[in-house]
Amino acid sequence: DGGITQSPKYLFRKEGQNVTLSCEQNLNHDAMYWYRQDPGQGLRLIYYSQIVNDFQKGDIAEGYSVSREKKESFPLTVTSAQKNPTAFYLCASSIVATGEAFFGQGTRLTVV
Amino acid sequence: GQQLNQSPQSMFIQEGEDVSMNCTSSSIFNTWLWYKQDPGEGPVLLIALYKAGELTSNGRLTAQFGITRKDSFLNISASIPSDVGIYFCAGQFNMDSNYQLIWGAGTKLIIKP
Numbered sequence: 001d002g003g004i005t006q007s008p009k010y011l012f013r014k015e016g017q018n019v020t021l022s023c024e025q026n027l028n029h030d031a032m033y034w035y036r037q038d039p040g041q042g043l044r045l046i047y048y049s050q051i052v053n054d055f056q057k058g059d060i061a062e063g064y065s066v067s068r069e070k071k072e073s074f075p076l077t078v079t080s081a082q083k084n085p086t087a088f089y090l091c092a093s094s095i096v097a098t099g100e101a102f103f104g105q106g107t108r109l110t111v112v
Numbered sequence: 113g114q115q116l117n118q119s120p121q122s123m124f125i126q127e128g129e130d131v132s133m134n135c136t137s138s139s140i141f142n143t144w145l146w147y148k149q150d151p152g153e154g155p156v157l158l159i160a161l162y163k164a165g166e167l168t169s170n171g172r173l174t175a176q177f178g179i180t181r182k183d184s185f186l187n188i189s190a191s192i193p194s195d196v197g198i199y200f201c202a203g204q205f206n207m208d209s210n211y212q213l214i215w216g217a218g219t220k221l222i223i224k225p
Contacts, residue, residue, distance in 0.1 A: 042200065094213075098143065099142070099145065099213055102157065103155050
């Protein structure tokens with residue numbers, strides 16, 4: 001089945017540890033995105049990539065890093081520099097020209 | 113920067129009622145998208161609009177791309193319990209070959225018992 005897969009669904013980490021969230025898509029989409037969602041809030045853009053080996057910061061990139069070595073994959077690392085990392089993280093992909101973004105199921109990260 | 117104003121923030125409705133929500137901006141968009149998010153899940157695309165004035169339906173849902181390209185609305189007719197969730201609008205624009213998606217803050221739909 002074509003789609004976008006995030007793993008794991010739930011993730012627990014100790015404060016001060018870096019953690020990497022996985023996002024894979026087999027839709028042949030050029031663009032991929034990472035969003036953060038806090039309870040009762042909308043989506044805030046962390047990073048996006050419109051082509052392999054290139055990515056741009058979104059509105060809240062501080063404390064996060066990404067890579068785009070393959071078209072299918074766009075992992076997000078939440079570093080220890082992120083002051084409040086507990087949140088719901090959503091990955092999406094799109095055919096750039098249409099802008100229709102398709103989302104994964106999300107990863108709920110809890111830092112204790 | 114670009115901003116979308118989505119309203120209302122939340123709605124309490126009776127089952128069977130019609131629902132209307134909208135997004136407005138001071139900026140022009142090339143595409144308008146409407147999504148629904150269930151708790152703990154990723155948003156799911158409901159309707160995509162590509163042309164000013166376009167009116168598109170998806171079952172009981174109808175959305176329109178405003179003629180000025182600065183607004184869009186979503187209507188849900190005869191609401192049912194599974195319509196409960198958060199609805200987001202998103203507008204796409206192109207600046208210097210960078211395609212950007214701007215998101216509204218969401219409309220939470222709650223059905224009165």
